[in-house]
Amino acid sequence: MAAQVKLVQSASTRILGSRAWLLPGLFLCLLLLGVLLLWSITLGAADITPQVVYTALFHYDATQFDQLIIQTVRLPRVLAGVIVGAALAVAGAIMQGLTRNPLADSGLLGINAGAAFAVVLAITLLDTPSLSLYTVAALIGAGVAAVFVYGIGALGGGATPLRLTLAGVIFTAFISSITTAILIQNQETLEQIRFWTAGSLAGRDFAIIAQTVPLIAVGLGAALLISRQITTISLGEDVAAGLGQNTLIVKLVAALAVVLLAGGAVALAGPIGFVGLVIPQVARFLVGADYRWIIPYSALIGGMLVTLADVAARVILRPLELPVGVMMALVGAPFFIYLARWKVRR
Amino acid sequence: MLQAENLSLAYAGGTNVVHELNLTIHPGTITALVGPNGCGKSTLLRGLSRLLKPTSGTVYLDGANIHTMKAKELARQLGILPQAPTAPEGLTVHELVEQGRYPHQSWFNQWNADDERIVAQALDQTNLSLFADRAVDTLSGGQRQRAWIALALAQQTEVLLLDEPTTYLDLAHQIDVLDLLAELNERGRTIVMVLHDLNQAARYADTIVALRGGQIVAHGSPDQVIVPENILQVFGLEAEVVRDPVTGTPLCIPIGRRSGRNRRVSAASPGNDVQAALSA
Numbered sequence: 001m002a003a004q005v006k007l008v009q010s011a012s013t014r015i016l017g018s019r020a021w022l023l024p025g026l027f028l029c030l031l032l033l034g035v036l037l038l039w040s041i042t043l044g045a046a047d048i049t050p051q052v053v054y055t056a057l058f059h060y061d062a063t064q065f066d067q068l069i070i071q072t073v074r075l076p077r078v079l080a081g082v083i084v085g086a087a088l089a090v091a092g093a094i095m096q097g098l099t100r101n102p103l104a105d106s107g108l109l110g111i112n113a114g115a116a117f118a119v120v121l122a123i124t125l126l127d128t129p130s131l132s133l134y135t136v137a138a139l140i141g142a143g144v145a146a147v148f149v150y151g152i153g154a155l156g157g158g159a160t161p162l163r164l165t166l167a168g169v170i171f172t173a174f175i176s177s178i179t180t181a182i183l184i185q186n187q188e189t190l191e192q193i194r195f196w197t198a199g200s201l202a203g204r205d206f207a208i209i210a211q212t213v214p215l216i217a218v219g220l221g222a223a224l225l226i227s228r229q230i231t232t233i234s235l236g237e238d239v240a241a242g243l244g245q246n247t248l249i250v251k252l253v254a255a256l257a258v259v260l261l262a263g264g265a266v267a268l269a270g271p272i273g274f275v276g277l278v279i280p281q282v283a284r285f286l287v288g289a290d291y292r293w294i295i296p297y298s299a300l301i302g303g304m305l306v307t308l309a310d311v312a313a314r315v316i317l318r319p320l321e322l323p324v325g326v327m328m329a330l331v332g333a334p335f336f337i338y339l340a341r342w343k344v345r346r
Numbered sequence: 347m348l349q350a351e352n353l354s355l356a357y358a359g360g361t362n363v364v365h366e367l368n369l370t371i372h373p374g375t376i377t378a379l380v381g382p383n384g385c386g387k388s389t390l391l392r393g394l395s396r397l398l399k400p401t402s403g404t405v406y407l408d409g410a411n412i413h414t415m416k417a418k419e420l421a422r423q424l425g426i427l428p429q430a431p432t433a434p435e436g437l438t439v440h441e442l443v444e445q446g447r448y449p450h451q452s453w454f455n456q457w458n459a460d461d462e463r464i465v466a467q468a469l470d471q472t473n474l475s476l477f478a479d480r481a482v483d484t485l486s487g488g489q490r491q492r493a494w495i496a497l498a499l500a501q502q503t504e505v506l507l508l509d510e511p512t513t514y515l516d517l518a519h520q521i522d523v524l525d526l527l528a529e530l531n532e533r534g535r536t537i538v539m540v541l542h543d544l545n546q547a548a549r550y551a552d553t554i555v556a557l558r559g560g561q562i563v564a565h566g567s568p569d570q571v572i573v574p575e576n577i578l579q580v581f582g583l584e585a586e587v588v589r590d591p592v593t594g595t596p597l598c599i600p601i602g603r604r605s606g607r608n609r610r611v612s613a614a615s616p617g618n619d620v621q622a623a624l625s626a
Binding site: 100231234235239241243245246284285 | 395396397416417418419420421422425426427428431432433434435436437438441442445446448449501
């Protein structure tokens with residue numbers, strides 16, 4: 001009997017086996033993220049010591065050049081990275097739980113591409129694009145893309161993981177080629193946002209962060225609020241309805257959160273793929289299948305991953321710089337193959 | 347008491363699968379819904395549980411219209427286990443069974459000691475206490491089905507509806523699950539289940555409802571329903587009905603095309619033995 005108990009316990013599937021570890025683990029992630037941020041601020045064309053970073057953050061003196069760089073260039077950049085990473089990771093987690101699809105990700109399902117298209121369209125059509133216009137366009141684009149892809153995926157039968165992914169890939173290919181076509185016609189716009197369309201954190205400032213943070217904050221809040229409901233609906237819609245869940249409301253709130261998170265992230269940093277695909281899987285590996293934990297862990301680990309990817313994007317080809325979206329693709333594409341090969345229920 | 351009154355059910359945009367059906371399910375009984383593929387038995391189960399909105403007619407639970415009840419209120423009185431449910435990867439048995447407390451919780455009434463006790467009890471009743479921290483997707487088929495039944499137990503409903511609870515299980519696990527349901531019934535739960543196997547239905551159910559084309563063809567005790575005429579009418583299959591040597595319930599032996607009368611008689615000594623033993 002005792003041997004059997006031991007065997008059973010050792011077969012627990014998550015890393016943070018006991019529930020007692022979950023909350024301390026979350027704080028550990030927060031701490032790690034903080035350290036990573038500070039380290040990331042010190043890196044760049046000019047290396048800056050951690051002491052200067054500290055002074056710039058807490059005793060800012062605008063006459064010091066290093067401190068000026070930190071406040072106007074590096075700090076907004078790393079903050080944007082964390083925000084975008086958290087937003088995309090949580091959007092991916094919600095979508096994976098809701099659709100019971102390990103391949104769900106705002107990038108793969110065309111939501112990022114839809115938002116990017118709307119931004120490019122708005123910049124091209126309207127002469128004086130304002131920051132808030134960027135954001136509104138991104139949200140509308142994300143929403144329309146979500147409805148459209150789900151619609152195609154659900155045509156003639158249910159939206160199975162494979163159908164939904166195919167619909168997303170087709171939509172992404174289609175809408176991205178139109179985006180490119182518009183940009184080629186308009187050289188000036190192309191120069192302006194060439195980097196952005198590949199997903200980049202370069203040149204982000206506090207003004208654009210201030211535009212998108214409220215949206216992403218509402219999205220994150222909504223995600224945490226319905227995290228328990230997402231665990232229930234991840235058992236299947238029939239089971240959730242049988243347990244007395246109003247699945248329509250849960251799905252609507254979740255969809256709204258995804259649009260806010262993905263749309264906000266695209267407005268801030270362009271269409272960065274794979275964050276929403278990779279991170280929720282990592283979080284699930286750490287904490288199991290409960291979305292009350294998957295969602296906050298995804299937010300923090302997503303922030304870390306994008307920060308790391310941006311550091312790599314800045315450092316690998318120094319002094320040249322890669323868009324962070326390209327770095328994410330390097331990590332994400334092999335991971336996608338792994339998931340598609342081993343984890344998808346057909 | 348669960349009652350369907352003139353119940354018609356259809357899937358979105360389709361024609362009616364169940365037509366004007368009347369059915370009363372008495373408390374404390376086990377009812378088996380049987381019939382050929384596409385006869386509407388699973389659809390009826392979905393209709394009885396509100397997963398499917400009727401095109402006309404009503405379902406009453408203890409006199410109350412289930413379609414106007416609050417979702418959680420209904421879920422505290424009636425549980426439904428869909429066919430072959432799948433748990434997300436990595437979800438532990440305990441976490442799955444916890445979900446059974448969903449209809450009992452709200453913003454003001456979060457997880458408490460009572461919930462924990464009820465989950466432990468459900469795990470105990472289904473013999474899964476040792477597996478509480480195992481991921482559901484690493485269990486055997488039979489254990490997995492018991493875990494889902496434990497979820498329904500933690501829901502603490504009087505009525506439990508199950509859609510083919512024995513699908514994909516080997517014979518030993520089928521009997522294990524059906525025995526478990528019979529035990530739960532002895533403790534007072536009303537059980538309605540869709541079953542494919544007529545002999546298991548005859549063994550475990552108090553009442554059998556045979557459907558064809560979305561309508562009830564026969565309804566009554568196993569002895570009343572499992573007779574050659576009904577089997578011919580419901581399944582279009584000739585069959586003989588003998589006594590189950592273990593339980594004495596009706597046992598349906600299909601005749602089929604490949605076992606014509608001549609061949610059957612010449613090779614039928616085992617069957618004759620059973621007949622002889624029963625009549626002796």
